[in-house]
Structures are given as C-alpha cells and as structure tokens.
Amino acid sequence: xxxxxxxxxxxxxxxxxxxxxxxxxxxxxxxxxxxxxxxxxxxxxxxxxxxxxxxxxxxxxxxxxxxxxxxxxxxxxxxxxxxxxxxxxxxxxxxxxxxxxxxxxxxxxxxxxxxxxxxxxxxxxxxxxxxxxxxxx
Amino acid sequence: xxxxxxxxxxxxxxxxxxxxxxxxxxxxxxxxxxxxxxxxxxxxxxxxxxxxxxxxxxxxxxxxxxxxxxxxxxxxxxxxxxxxxxxxxxxxxxxxxxxxxxxxxxxxxxxxxxxxxxxxxxxxxxxxxxxxxx
Numbered sequence: 001x002x003x004x005x006x007x008x009x010x011x012x013x014x015x016x017x018x019x020x021x022x023x024x025x026x027x028x029x030x031x032x033x034x035x036x037x038x039x040x041x042x043x044x045x046x047x048x049x050x051x052x053x054x055x056x057x058x059x060x061x062x063x064x065x066x067x068x069x070x071x072x073x074x075x076x077x078x079x080x081x082x083x084x085x086x087x088x089x090x091x092x093x094x095x096x097x098x099x100x101x102x103x104x105x106x107x108x109x110x111x112x113x114x115x116x117x118x119x120x121x122x123x124x125x126x127x128x129x130x131x132x133x134x135x136x137x
Numbered sequence: 138x139x140x141x142x143x144x145x146x147x148x149x150x151x152x153x154x155x156x157x158x159x160x161x162x163x164x165x166x167x168x169x170x171x172x173x174x175x176x177x178x179x180x181x182x183x184x185x186x187x188x189x190x191x192x193x194x195x196x197x198x199x200x201x202x203x204x205x206x207x208x209x210x211x212x213x214x215x216x217x218x219x220x221x222x223x224x225x226x227x228x229x230x231x232x233x234x235x236x237x238x239x240x241x242x243x244x245x246x247x248x249x250x251x252x253x254x255x256x257x258x259x260x261x262x263x264x265x266x267x268x269x270x271x
Contacts, residue, residue: 010189021192060188115242117187117195117271 011092012058014072014103014122015083022069022120023060026087028099030054030129054129056085056103062110062118070110073122077105085126088134096134101126138196138270139241141180148202148266149177151235154227156204163203166255173206173224173261187271195271202266204228205252205259217260221249225262232266241268 011020032049039046062070076083085103090096105124112118139147149159153175160176167174182198206220225247236243245266252261 008186008189012189020189022188024188061193115269117193 005090007089009091011086011088013084013086014058014069015076017067017072019058019060019067019069019072022063023058025057025059026089027057028054028087028126029056052129054101054126055124056087056126057121057123059121060119062112062120069122070108070120073105073108073120076103077108080104082127092134094134094136098132098134099129101129103127138184138194139198139239139268141182141198141200144182144198144266144268145177145180145200147235147239147268148200148264149175151231153204153224153231155224156227164254167205167257167259169208172259173204175202175204177202196269197271198268200266202264203252203254203261204264205254205261207260209251209258209260221260221262225249228262228264232264239268241270243268 009020010023010026011018012023012026013019031053032051033053035048035050037046037048058069058073060069062068065071075081082102082104085100087099088096089099103124103126105122107121107123109121110118111120145161149161156173156175158171158174160174163176163178164174178201180198180200182196184194184196187193187195204224206224207217228247232243232245243266245264247262247264250261250263252259252263
C-alpha cells in the first residue's frame with residue numbers, strides 16, 4: 001500500500017467555528033516568489049527565494065444559517081478581521097496533521113445556479129502558518 | 138434527497154387531465170373503464186457524500202410512469218395518435234406544475250409506447266422522470 005492520504009472527514013475551523021459540514025475541498029498554497037538582484041557591473045543576475053507566502057481556499061456550499069462557511073467568511077471579510085484557521089485533513093484525532101495560523105479573508109464568492117445547490121468559496125492568506133501534529137483530540 | 142418512495146408519491150400525486158385512475162403500484166390487470174390509468178414502475182437512483190463528514194448527499198432518483206390509454210386492438214391509428222399526443226401534452230403540463238412545487242431538480246422525457254399489462258397490449262405513454270440534487 002502507498003502512503004497516499006484518502007480524505008473523508010476533514011475538519012476545518014474558521015474563527016473557531018467548525019465549517020466542515022459546508023465544505024468539500026480545502027487547499028493551502030505555499031510559495032516563495034523569485035527575488036532577483038543585479039549587482040552593479042555584474043554580468044549575471046543573482047537569483048534567490050523571496051519571503052514565504054501562504055494562502056488558502058475553501059470550497060463548499062452556501063448555507064444561510066449562522067456560523068456556516070459563507071456566514072463566518074463574509075463576516076470576517078466585511079470586518080477586515082483576522083482569526084484562527086485550523087485544517088485537519090484526516091480529522092482531529094491525536095497523531096493527525098494540523099495546518100493553520102491566523103487567517104485573513106480576501107475573497108468570498110457565493111454562487112447561485114438554477115437547479116443546483118448554492119456553492120460558496122472563501123479564500124485568503126495565513127499569517128504565522130504552521131504544520132503540526134495533533135497531540136490530543 | 139427524496140427517498141424512492143417519496144419520489145414515487147410525488148409523481149403519483151400529480152393531477153393529469155384525462156387520467157381516470159392512478160395506481161400507487163403496477164396493477165395486476167386493467168379495466169377499460171379506468172383508462173387512461175397511471176402507475177409507477179420500480180425506481181432506480183444513487184447517492185454520494187457531498188461534504189466532509191457526509192453532512193449532505195447529492196443524489197439522483199429515476200422512475201418510469203406508465204400511462205396505458207387504450208387496448209392496441211381497439212380504435213384506429215388516427216384516433217390513437219390524437220389521443221396520445223393530447224395525453225402527452227397533459228403529462229407535460231402536470232410535470233411542469235410538479236416541478237414548481239418540489240425542492241429538487243426535476244427533468245423528464247415523455248414518449249408514446251406499446252405497453253403490455255397482464256398479457257394485453259395497450260397504446261400509451263411512458264414518462265421517465267428524474268429528480269436530482271447536486
């Protein structure tokens with residue numbers, strides 16, 4: 001067997017609210033943009049990695065009730081507030097991985113299509129990003 | 138998602154102009170006084186988890202309605218044609234009304250067909266209705 005991870009019951013907490021029941025996909029993007037330096041008189045540009053940036057995206061379903069994914073994300077966006085984001089891809093049991101930090105919301109997109117469940121996507125950045133192991137559930 | 142039984146009940150609860158009797162299950166035999174009659178055949182469908190924790194499911198239910206109109210040995214083709222096209226329009230109208238009332242996406246097809254009930258062939262219509270939530 002491989003060590004690939006089958007995702008079934010991930011837990012996502014945004015601003016301490018469990019929004020897993022509205023969500024079916026979460027992604028974390030970690031990047032370092034390329035920095036370039038061209039010293040005076042040099043023939044070759046010196047290239048290096050810039051500062052690390054971490055962003056995230058949660059995809060799921062629009063829910064008009066309080067503390068749903070769309071509700072929590074929209075309130076954070078409207079208030080310009082930052083709050084904790086916790087992502088447990090395999091659940092909160094001890095020994096599982098946890099991704100998280102302090103999140104700010106930069107985009108919320110509820111989409112309403114005739115004959116379909118309304119969907120919602122929330123995206124933003126993560127400060128103080130850390131990946132850790134859950135020690136107690 | 139609607140259960141199979143609920144979806145069958147939704148369809149059998151329609152009021153279709155011209156239909157004389159609605160059966161909630163396929164009848165053992167048909168009396169000509171009850172024609173056109175409407176009854177459901179066995180449904181099929183599927184479900185799939187939609188969110189983490191399977192809080193919600195997406196799904197599909199499909200069911201055929203049989204609507205025999207007249208024994209195939211009776212009447213002329215011209216009469217059958219007129220009667221069947223009128224019935225198909227009435228079925229279409231009833232399904233549009235049902236679509237406005239139900240919380241799922243309802244799609245359907247209607248076709249004229251030769252239906253065999255209790256060994257007798259009838260000219261009639263078949264509705265294939267599908268309920269979907271996704």
